[in-house]
Amino acid sequence: MLVGVPREIKNNEFRVGLTPAAVREYVARGHGVLVETGAGLGIDAPDAAYVAAGATIAASAGEVFAKAGMIVKVKEPQPEEWAQFRPGQILFTYLHLAPDPVQARGLMESGVTAVAYETVTDAHGGLPLLAPMSEVAGRLSIQAAATALQKPNGGRGILLGGVPGVAPAKVVVIGGGVVGMHAARMAAGLGAEVTVLDRSVPRLRELDETFAGRIRTRYSTIDALEDEVISADAVIGAVLIPGAAAPKLVTRAMLPKMKRGAVLVDVAIDQGGCFETSHATTHAEPTYVVDGVIHYCVANMPGAVPLTSSHALNHATLPFGVALAGEGLAALARDPHLRNGLNVHRGRITHRAVAEALGESFADPAGNIAA
């Protein structure tokens, strides 16, 4: 198959769908790879590095979309991109369709077969293609919080770790999955006081063991959540119900009770956000203020550290990508975990939670992917 890699065009998105090392793996399996000129510049990979790996360079994104049988990207397609998809073409990327009916409609009308990284599953109940970017975003969330908390940036003016004789900041993490654990690790490493809330007791147990007393865990009732949020200097929103829109856990009514200059970092913004007052922001203008509380809601946080993120993402996507390139729809029929990634096929939504969130009818992929 001819695999196409356009340059990412979302605001301040410097990642790339395939690294040169990944291109070499596709080429070794007999595939052609067409890379838009400049696609790898954000990771210090010039066109020559892609040519050395066996790719051909396309002068424009239009050429990539027109020629390739499968498109590998990072971020959800932008309107000018989904206009170029065609029936039967495979798209392999993050989609986050639940809070994005306009994109969903665009993909349905294009006839593309869209496999979303974030809903591919593994045998252990995890999300292997979301996990690496959740590791990055979880760690970055604390850097974002630390920066926003500084007085010149509008924050309370507190150092996360404090200093000897002065108490540290209080960081509350809502959702103790991959993002939450990596946020907790960074915050604890800097010396902050950290509490993680989750609805899963087994998960809280795991975190308790992993951190061996260095963080507190709390079951996430409405009471506990309100209590923790009101006393926090920084709150990290890290919940996920796979495929679905994020539940709004921090309400607008809670904000006036919070400390002035406290910071909310809504990592779950790509699924619509878990704070009622969240709306997506960009790296160019990452924060805004509601009721004296700073909101950071960047939907592509890992795009800011592409040298780390692109490689981590490619390590996870590679086995699934080469299966799709090699077998096409048969790969989806064979592998139920890859099939869980199928969100749109032949104009229908093929993921149950995504269909429910969008109010669209659900087309069961098991009976819908005959090649």
Ligand SMILES: NC(=O)C1=CN([C@@H]2O[C@H](COP(=O)(O)OP(=O)(O)OC[C@H]3O[C@@H](n4cnc5c(N)ncnc54)[C@H](O)[C@@H]3O)[C@@H](O)[C@H]2O)C=CC1
């Ligand atoms: N903004 C960005 O750039 C990025 C955003 N993300 C997003 O971060 C979010 C979290 O991702 P992961 O950590 O990988 O998910 P995960 O599935 O590993 O963890 C989610 C956790 O939330 C918990 N949870 C669900 N409902 C809850 C509730 N009502 N109260 C408390 N906890 C609850 C679950 O039990 C689970 O432990 C996702 O929306 C993901 O798409 C991930 C990477 C980058």
Ligand SMILES: CC(=O)C(=O)O
């Ligand atoms: C997961 C995601 O949306 C991102 O890495 O941008």
Ligand SMILES: [Mg+2]
């Ligand atoms: Mg995102």
